[in-house]
Structures are given as structure tokens and as C-alpha cells.
Amino acid sequence: MAEILGDDPEPSDRHPAGPLFVPVRLGPSGHAVRIFRTPLGSRTAVGFTSVRRLTATLGAEQAWIRLAEPALRTLVAPLAVTRITVDPPFSAPAPAPTPASVVPVTPASVTAALRVG
Template sequence: MTDILCGEDPEPAERNPAGPLFVPVRPGSSGCTARLFRTPLGERTAVAFTSVRRLTATLGPGQAWIRLAEPALRALTEPLGVTRLTLDPRFSAPATVPGPGPVPPVAPALALRIG
């Protein structure tokens, strides 16, 4: 069957399962939760990797993960309104870390009087 492309969308109109994926998770009090991320334009997305090597290269060796099939990951995230799935992203923003302390107050700006 030939995949039909929709307009400028580079993805095929029909989804094909990617197979078992490595999905980053956050441990919680009642088990693990799939981590959700944002695209550069701010859209929420589920993220999955095709290998542990790719996951640790992007998110670091301390990142917890589970194996899920693509349909299972989509079933978990679609009720949350997350329909996008990003496979093997290469870049991620560094984790935010607390600064050395409170930022000192900035001196008030001087008003210029003309005339």
C-alpha cells in the first residue's frame, strides 16, 4: 500500500507501528509515568527511542525508561491530548539547575529629562 502525503506534512497519513520503543519515564509514588516533552514550537509530544544507546546519548545515563510498543504509548498519551510522537530526537535542552542564590536587585533606571 502506498502512503499518502497530506499537503506539506512530511509524515505519511497512515501510522505504522515503530515496534518496541524505549520510553523515558519519571518514577512516582504509584509507579512510573511517561515523560512528556515540548517541541521547539511548544507543542506537547511523547518521546521514544529505538535503542537504549540513543536514549542515554540524549537524556543521560541516569534517565529511567521502560519498553513500550508504539500503540501502547499512544494509548497512554492521547487521553492527555498528546497526539504527537517524536522518535529518536537528537537534541534536548539541558536540565535547569538552581542558581548560586538570589539575584541581587537591579538599580532603578534613571529618568532623562529633556528641556
């Protein structure tokens, strides 16, 4: 069996992403970095490699600042955010129930469901 020499890079190794366009929101003390959630619910800061990518994902009205990736990490570290997502491909609004999926629960409907089940 051949011995493998050298280091095999890990996918989780961090490499600076360079200057990023970072979405911000206006707060009482000025601009604040927006924190997002991954599809699995982890908190993440987001940066884009171009204004075009940022506006394609978040819209033209989204405010942004330009930050280097290490500066972004430093800003979100006190919030216990350790993940940086670069150029996320998609964002969607939070799901809301549609009128057809909302079924009022009444004592009569619970009694009827117990009889059927």
C-alpha cells in the same frame, strides 16, 4: 497535461515505529511516561529505537520502559498528547538567566531610561 494516478503518501501518515525505549519517571503510583515539548512548544511523548540513543540524549540515569508505539499513544491519549517523537536528536535544559543578563529595575533606572529614550 498528464493525469497522476494513485495515492501519493503524505509525510504526516502515521506508521507504527515498533518497540520503543520510552523515558519514564518514578511517581507515587509507579512509573509514568515523561512528556516533553517540541521546539515550538507542542507536547510530545518521546521514544527511542535503542538504549544507546536514549542514553546519548537523556543520560545513563534516565529510567525507561519498552513499549510498542500504539501502546505509547494509548497511554498519552488521556493527556491530550497526540504527537510521538522518535529518536529526538537533542535535548537541553531550560534556559536560565545568567547574572550578567539580570538587571535590577529600580525607580532611578526607569527615570534614567526615560531620559535617554
